[in-house]
Amino acid sequence: MDDSGKSVAFRGGGFAPKSRRWVGVVVFVTLVLFIELGTRAGWISSLSLPRPSDVFETFRQLYDSGLLFKHLGPSLSRLTVGAIIGASVGISVGILIGLFSYVRSGLVPLVAAIFPIPKIALLPLFVIWFGIGEGSKYALIAFGTFTPTVVATYGAVDNVDRTLIRMGQSFGLSWWSIVRKIVLPGAMPGILSGLRISLAIAIILLVAAEMLGAEYGIGAYILEAGSLYDLERLFAGVVILSLLGVLVSGIIGMAERRLLGWRT
Amino acid sequence: MDIRLDGIGHSYDDFEVMRDISLDISSGQIVCIVGPSGCGKSTLLRFIGGLERPRQGRVLQLGEPPKSCLNPLTYIFQDFALLPWRSVSGNISLVLEDHGIKGPVAKEIIADVLARTKLTDFAKALPKQLSGGMKQRVAIARALAVNPAVMLMDEPLSALDSQTRELLMDDLIELWTRRPFTAVYVTHNLAEAVRLGHRVVVLSRRPGQIREVVNIDKPLAAREFGDADLEKTQKYLWQLMRDEARAADAELLHG
Ligand SMILES: Nc1ncnc2c1ncn2[C@@H]1O[C@H](COP(=O)(O)OP(=O)(O)OP(=O)(O)O)[C@@H](O)[C@H]1O
Numbered sequence: 001m002d003d004s005g006k007s008v009a010f011r012g013g014g015f016a017p018k019s020r021r022w023v024g025v026v027v028f029v030t031l032v033l034f035i036e037l038g039t040r041a042g043w044i045s046s047l048s049l050p051r052p053s054d055v056f057e058t059f060r061q062l063y064d065s066g067l068l069f070k071h072l073g074p075s076l077s078r079l080t081v082g083a084i085i086g087a088s089v090g091i092s093v094g095i096l097i098g099l100f101s102y103v104r105s106g107l108v109p110l111v112a113a114i115f116p117i118p119k120i121a122l123l124p125l126f127v128i129w130f131g132i133g134e135g136s137k138y139a140l141i142a143f144g145t146f147t148p149t150v151v152a153t154y155g156a157v158d159n160v161d162r163t164l165i166r167m168g169q170s171f172g173l174s175w176w177s178i179v180r181k182i183v184l185p186g187a188m189p190g191i192l193s194g195l196r197i198s199l200a201i202a203i204i205l206l207v208a209a210e211m212l213g214a215e216y217g218i219g220a221y222i223l224e225a226g227s228l229y230d231l232e233r234l235f236a237g238v239v240i241l242s243l244l245g246v247l248v249s250g251i252i253g254m255a256e257r258r259l260l261g262w263r264t
Numbered sequence: 265m266d267i268r269l270d271g272i273g274h275s276y277d278d279f280e281v282m283r284d285i286s287l288d289i290s291s292g293q294i295v296c297i298v299g300p301s302g303c304g305k306s307t308l309l310r311f312i313g314g315l316e317r318p319r320q321g322r323v324l325q326l327g328e329p330p331k332s333c334l335n336p337l338t339y340i341f342q343d344f345a346l347l348p349w350r351s352v353s354g355n356i357s358l359v360l361e362d363h364g365i366k367g368p369v370a371k372e373i374i375a376d377v378l379a380r381t382k383l384t385d386f387a388k389a390l391p392k393q394l395s396g397g398m399k400q401r402v403a404i405a406r407a408l409a410v411n412p413a414v415m416l417m418d419e420p421l422s423a424l425d426s427q428t429r430e431l432l433m434d435d436l437i438e439l440w441t442r443r444p445f446t447a448v449y450v451t452h453n454l455a456e457a458v459r460l461g462h463r464v465v466v467l468s469r470r471p472g473q474i475r476e477v478v479n480i481d482k483p484l485a486a487r488e489f490g491d492a493d494l495e496k497t498q499k500y501l502w503q504l505m506r507d508e509a510r511a512a513d514a515e516l517l518h519g
């Protein structure tokens with residue numbers, strides 16, 4: 001056989017990102033090293049960015065003094081309670097919107113009206129309604145998580161394969177069974193990717209909530225550092241928030257791997 | 265249990281889909297419905313299964329379904345309609361759970377239907393791990409699990425390649441021979457119709473009306489791929505349909 005032909009060029013790759021854990025770490029470490037070098041060498045002024053090693057030192061002191069957990073504890077409980085309330089109400093309302101014409105016609109415009117309001121602007125209102133204590137903080141975080149969760153959830157319910165629902169009906173499954181066994185799992189991919197966004201918003205709002213009348217909490221810590229222009233402490237606080245974000249995203253990634261293994 | 269279609273007619277808005285269809289489907293028979301694309305075959309099947317209501321006429325159940333029957337009118341869909349997040353046995357237990365069948369009883373039924381469709385080794389597999397033909401066998405197993413009085417099949421083999429189709433037709437014939445079931449089988453493939461149908465109903469182009477009902481007396485088990493007399497029936501059916509199909513095509517072109 002004549003093998004003078006050239007082989008067909010491969011053009012089928014890409015569009016299937018896989019997770020390469022270490023790449024994220026490399027990017028992060030490079031960035032930190034770059035700033036460290038810059039601040040040490042002087043081409044980044046110490047006024048514009050704190051030295052990473054100093055931030056780390058501040059962080060260590062925070063840990064040693066036990067203050068870290070004093071701040072982290074209340075923040076985590078606010079985040080958890082607020083986000084759980086917001087996400088669960090959001091998922092339920094989203095499913096109702098996805099299933100019932102009247103709920104949809106009634107609530108979709110309302111959600112669209114609420115979505116663009118910066119929830120931080122409503123903080124004083126929440127303080128009047130729920131008091132200056134924990135209540136207003138839960139409410140702010142819950143409210144902020146609620147709207148993106150609703151929108152993601154009803155979009156996900158709309159995208160559930162109708163033939164599967166017809167199949168359920170044709171086998172005489174009850175309404176509740178269809179919702180539980182077909183609609184909810186079918187909407188799960190959309191709900192989880194919506195939660196990624198809603199929970200990041202919850203962390204943003206956590207800081208906002210703690211800027212008002214909180215003695216402890218990461219937000220309070222950052223606010224105090226900011227008002228003193230103490231950049232090391234400010235950054236130590238910001239690093240905690242970032243770690244929190246990475247943690248939340250990791251938890252959702254785990255949930256996706258567990259719940260969505262059936263996807264091709 | 266028999267099914268009687270009594271003067272079924274339907275239109276979507278001003279768009280007449282079918283007109284005055286009357287038909288008896290008697291127990292233990294496979295009735296094939298053929299007709300040009302868009303003549304309302306799928307719609308008719310949805311009426312029979314109660315998933316949609318016709319504007320005119322009625323679908324009647326004559327007699328009671330047998331006691332052991334969990335879901336008298338059971339579909340097999342063209343695109344399988346398996347839940348991708350449930351394993352093969354999970355997909356079958358889905359339709360049993362709502363009838364309160366769980367635990368060992370459910371296990372026994374699932375094992376039985378999987379054995380009848382030769383899927384025993386794949387009980388734990390997810391749909392994404394199965395080939396098209398296997399997926400349709402799972403769908404058939406799921407339908408068998410509820411012991412239907414009438415199976416409603418909408419082009420169940422259309423999504424499959426021709427070899428798999430032959431094999432599955434043999435499977436269906438074997439299932440029927442061992443325990444005759446009633447079925448309404450919609451298809452556009454005349455070879456399937458003459459292999460599986462005791463009666464073949466030919467519909468005209470839209471609005472769908474019954475053009476002719478062809479009875480095929482040869483027992484299912486005796487029919488084989490490429491039988492001369494079946495080919496003759498198939499040719500006759502094609503003659504009936506050809507002009508309709510051509511006209512339907514022209515209508516689609518000119519709107
Ligand atoms: N929900 C609907 N709303 C409006 N028109 C519809 C609807 N469902 C079906 N039709 C129309 O009714 C006609 C019959 O549709 P149907 O799906 O029953 O045809 P069919 O015989 O199954 O065709 P095919 O062989 O292509 O599957 C088609 O012209 C289609 O456009």
Ligand SMILES: [Mg+2]
Pocket residue numbers: 305306307
């Ligand atoms: Mg059809």
